[in-house]
Amino acid sequence: MKINFKLNGSNVTVDVVPSKRLLDVLREDLHLTGTKEGCGEGECGACTVLVDNRPINSCIAPIANIANKEVITIEGFRETKAYRVIADAFADMGGSQCGFCTPGMILATYAVLRDNPHPTEEEARIALSGNLCRCTGYQAIVNAVLKASEKGIKL
Amino acid sequence: MINHYVPTSLNDALKYLSTHDCYIMSGGTDLMVQKHVSSLVLPRFDKDVLYVGELKELQYIKEDKDGNILIGAETKYADLLLSPIVPEIYKTVIKEIASPNIRNMATMVGNIGNASPAGDSLVPLILNDAEVVLKSVNGERVLKVSEYILGVKKTARKNDEIIVEIRLLKQNLRYLYRKVGARKAESITKVSCLVGYQIKEKKLIDFRVAFGSVGVTIIRNLEIENKYKNIEVKDLDVDRVISDYYQLVTPIDDQRSNKEYRHKVAMNLLRKFLLELKGGIDE
Ligand SMILES: Cc1cc2nc3c(=O)[nH]c(=O)nc-3n(C[C@H](O)[C@H](O)[C@H](O)COP(=O)(O)OP(=O)(O)OC[C@H]3O[C@@H](n4cnc5c(N)ncnc54)[C@H](O)[C@@H]3O)c2cc1C
Ligand code: FES
Ligand code: FES
Numbered sequence: 001m002k003i004n005f006k007l008n009g010s011n012v013t014v015d016v017v018p019s020k021r022l023l024d025v026l027r028e029d030l031h032l033t034g035t036k037e038g039c040g041e042g043e044c045g046a047c048t049v050l051v052d053n054r055p056i057n058s059c060i061a062p063i064a065n066i067a068n069k070e071v072i073t074i075e076g077f078r079e080t081k082a083y084r085v086i087a088d089a090f091a092d093m094g095g096s097q098c099g100f101c102t103p104g105m106i107l108a109t110y111a112v113l114r115d116n117p118h119p120t121e122e123e124a125r126i127a128l129s130g131n132l133c134r135c136t137g138y139q140a141i142v143n144a145v146l147k148a149s150e151k152g153i154k155l
Numbered sequence: 156m157i158n159h160y161v162p163t164s165l166n167d168a169l170k171y172l173s174t175h176d177c178y179i180m181s182g183g184t185d186l187m188v189q190k191h192v193s194s195l196v197l198p199r200f201d202k203d204v205l206y207v208g209e210l211k212e213l214q215y216i217k218e219d220k221d222g223n224i225l226i227g228a229e230t231k232y233a234d235l236l237l238s239p240i241v242p243e244i245y246k247t248v249i250k251e252i253a254s255p256n257i258r259n260m261a262t263m264v265g266n267i268g269n270a271s272p273a274g275d276s277l278v279p280l281i282l283n284d285a286e287v288v289l290k291s292v293n294g295e296r297v298l299k300v301s302e303y304i305l306g307v308k309k310t311a312r313k314n315d316e317i318i319v320e321i322r323l324l325k326q327n328l329r330y331l332y333r334k335v336g337a338r339k340a341e342s343i344t345k346v347s348c349l350v351g352y353q354i355k356e357k358k359l360i361d362f363r364v365a366f367g368s369v370g371v372t373i374i375r376n377l378e379i380e381n382k383y384k385n386i387e388v389k390d391l392d393v394d395r396v397i398s399d400y401y402q403l404v405t406p407i408d409d410q411r412s413n414k415e416y417r418h419k420v421a422m423n424l425l426r427k428f429l430l431e432l433k434g435g436i437d438e
Binding site (some may be wrong): 001017018019020024027028037040041042043045048051055056057060061062064065067069108110111126127129130131132 | 159161180182184187188190191193194195198200204206208209233251254255256257259260303319339340341
């Protein structure tokens with residue numbers, strides 16, 4: 001079935017089975033491999049993308065549910081000013097080690113700061129609770145979120 | 156051959172359902188996990204799939220003239236949390252379901268349809284006598300959520316029906332709620348307990364108890380509740396209430412927890428809440 005949606009600002013059409021996971025459409029059909037697959041079951045957030053500006057887990061999103069929506073992946077988000085602020089904060093605070101969780105963490109951080117520009121440490125932790133990291137032990141990531149919040153992500 | 160159908164309207168969906176036995180896909184956060192195979196492999200469905208999750212006409216939250224809140228079935232948890240008219244007790248429960256990402260995708264109707272004893276929203280829905288509206292090409296019927304869910308993964312849905320609306324009936328209760336999981340956020344419930352009550356002139360005029368994850372469905376017992384209605388709050392015998400619920404709570408062992416732990420925590424939560432209820436009377 002043909003499904004249209006907007007991806008990082010451009011219209012795209014894919015011809016796939018409606019149950020195909022958005023994650024597989026992005027990585028296989030559209031060759032955007034910035035979005036990662038960790039658990040494949042909705043639990044780790046490595047596959048986070050923004051759909052109509054809200055973070056979702058693309059590994060459990062059937063492409064049928066994405067029709068006519070606007071998807072932003074880490075490749076598209078890289079072009080924004082907010083990305084610069086968040087990525088610098090991650091670099092400064094050591095919020096990324098192997099980097100596998102980082103695309104998801106960065107998009108989740110953006111969503112947190114957009115809804116709550118000055119979160120407490122506890123609020124930041126709760127907001128990122130769906131994004132797992134095997135390397136950093138989380139403190140460095142939370143520090144990065146707080147640092148990005150200090151600078152402010154001008155939208 | 157498995158068909159996948161993406162309807163353009165509710166009527167279109169109902170017509171399809173009238174001739175096909177299918178899975179109804181809302182947010183997919185249960186179904187896509189249950190049918191998942193591996194990366195780059197399509198989820199394995201053994202019958203047709205109907206995608207209703209993005210039907211705009213089923214995404215609304217409104218209040219009727221009696222103060223009941225009507226929720227379009229395809230409304231996401233995130234939108235329920237943002238709504239000023241959704242009762243606080245539902246928000247309290249929803250905030251502890253999964254993670255922000257999942258709450259942007261998942262629906263309460265999916266929680267009901269999945270009919271798991273660990274479905275967190277089922278606890279306030281059943282305690283508050285919430286209803287679902289089922290629709291088919293032949294008409295409409297209304298069931299209580301407690302009547303819709305028949306057992307683990309078993310519901311009263313007929314093949315041609317779909318839930319189109321959830322009705323949160325107006326209540327004047329105060330609540331005590333606690334979900335116990337493996338960690339603070341994003342964990343499946345091991346045990347949950349919700350007590351709802353109303354006190355008037357030192358009398359307990361309404362008293363309800365529901366437990367999640369400790370039986371084949373959410374546990375609630377009207378006979379026990381009625382025994383304690385209209386008594387003076389100071390006469391509420393905590394040990395007697397606990398012994399009434401003791402046999403009813405029948406948890407199982409699974410990968411998340413064992414039955415002894417679950418039973419003990421369920422009873423401890425109930426005791427704590429009953430003491431709070433009694434202690435709060437002079438406030
Ligand atoms: C990482 C993770 C964490 C989770 N944590 C929790 C948690 O803490 N608490 C909790 O309760 N759940 C949790 N869940 C489970 C799930 O997110 C919820 O049950 C959610 O409410 C399902 O909604 P959905 O829209 O995604 O359902 P779907 O997967 O689309 O559907 C679920 C079931 O409902 C049926 N259904 C869907 N729509 C309708 C309809 N309109 N009419 C009739 N039947 C219908 C489907 O056929 C299916 O059987 C978690 C899931 C994941 C992946
Ligand atoms: S890969 Fe999607 S949540 Fe883990
Ligand atoms: S940096 Fe390695 S998983 Fe997070």
